[in-house]
Amino acid sequence: MPSEDDHSLAARLAAEAGEVLLRLRAERGFEDGRALKDAGDSASHEYLMAALAEFRPGDAVLSEEGKDDKARLESDRVWIVDPLDGTREFSEEGRDDWAVHVALWEGDRLAAGAVALPAQGVTLSTGNPPKAAERSTEAIRIVVSRTRPPQIVHELTAKLEAAGHRVELVPMGSAGAKIAAVLTGDVDVYVHAGGQYEWDSAAPAAVALAAGAHASRIDGSPLVYNEEDPYLPDILVSHPSLAQLILSGLN
Numbered sequence: 033m034p035s036e037d038d039h040s041l042a043a044r045l046a047a048e049a050g051e052v053l054l055r056l057r058a059e060r061g062f063e064d065g066r067a068l069k070d071a072g073d074s075a076s077h078e079y080l081m082a083a084l085a086e087f088r089p090g091d092a093v094l095s096e097e098g099k100d101d102k103a104r105l106e107s108d109r110v111w112i113v114d115p116l117d118g119t120r121e122f123s124e125e126g127r128d129d130w131a132v133h134v135a136l137w138e139g140d141r142l143a144a145g146a147v148a149l150p151a152q153g154v155t156l157s158t159g160n161p162p163k164a165a166e167r168s169t170e171a172i173r174i175v176v177s178r179t180r181p182p183q184i185v186h187e188l189t190a191k192l193e194a195a196g197h198r199v200e201l202v203p204m205g206s207a208g209a210k211i212a213a214v215l216t217g218d219v220d221v222y223v224h225a226g227g228q229y230e231w232d233s234a235a236p237a238a239v240a241l242a243a244g245a246h247a248s249r250i251d252g253s254p255l256v257y258n259e260e261d262p263y264l265p266d267i268l269v270s271h272p273s274l275a276q277l278i279l280s281g282l283n
């Protein structure tokens with residue numbers, strides 16, 4: 033048995049990769065955004081790959097920044113990592129909506145995961161998931177991509193408003209930062225469609241499920257990872273009390 037369990041390892045590696053990214057931002061500044069993004073993606077990826085090789089040498093890894101080794105399809109334990117989610121926001125001075133994602137898919141389930149939000153000084157993890165926040169009965173706050181809000185959200189908003197609900201759309205970068213905002217109660221719902229990959233959602237979905245939130249595809253079916261094609265284009269994460277309402281609005 034390894035001395036550090038998978039939950040603790042996920043949280044530690046996400047937080048440590050986050051430190052690498054914070055240092056890089058401080059050292060390089062924001063003048064050359066493209067170079068900062070590339071440096072961030074690769075420094076965090078290298079850090080996580082070395083750490084997983086050291087601490088979980090027998091496990092497979094799927095990383096946004098790595099070559100997709102299909103040997104993962106034969107492995108019972110696959111770490112799914114996004115070394116820098118919200119790369120665009122990472123390169124913009126003052127923004128804190130970017131994240132490091134570390135998840136473990138074991139057999140047929142998300143067994144552990146952590147989302148570090150380095151610029152917010154927070155790491156959420158399955159080892160210590162946040163408690164479901166109380167919801168006020170006011171507006172339904174739906175967090176969406178800053179740059180690619182899906183059309184389906186506008187249709188959902190129209191349906192909810194027609195049913196008498198007040199809806200606020202909150203633009204934010206990074207799937208991890210958006211799902212964290214649902215879990216901390218800053219917003220109520222995250223809906224995305226039209227394109228995403230397994231690494232964008234595995235770690236935040238792991239934490240969301242451990243926290244008792246709703247996390248699924250937008251048709252309500254379960255999120256499944258370690259597929260041959262890691263394209264996983266849509267996701268719904270919501271406060272558990274709103275899941276049925278939102279799913280019926282989406283379908």
Ligand SMILES: Nc1ncnc2c1ncn2[C@@H]1O[C@H](COP(=O)(O)O)[C@@H](OP(=O)(O)O)[C@H]1O
Nearest residue numbers: 116117118119177180205206207226227228232
């Ligand atoms: N239509 C799309 N196709 C592919 N990836 C998408 C996408 N929309 C969002 N994503 C990815 O999902 C993450 C969150 O996006 P957003 O901030 O727009 O909500 C980003 O990850 P990366 O920053 O790791 O590339 C982004 O690239």
Ligand SMILES: [Mg+2]
Nearest residue numbers: 114117118232
């Ligand atoms: Mg990403």
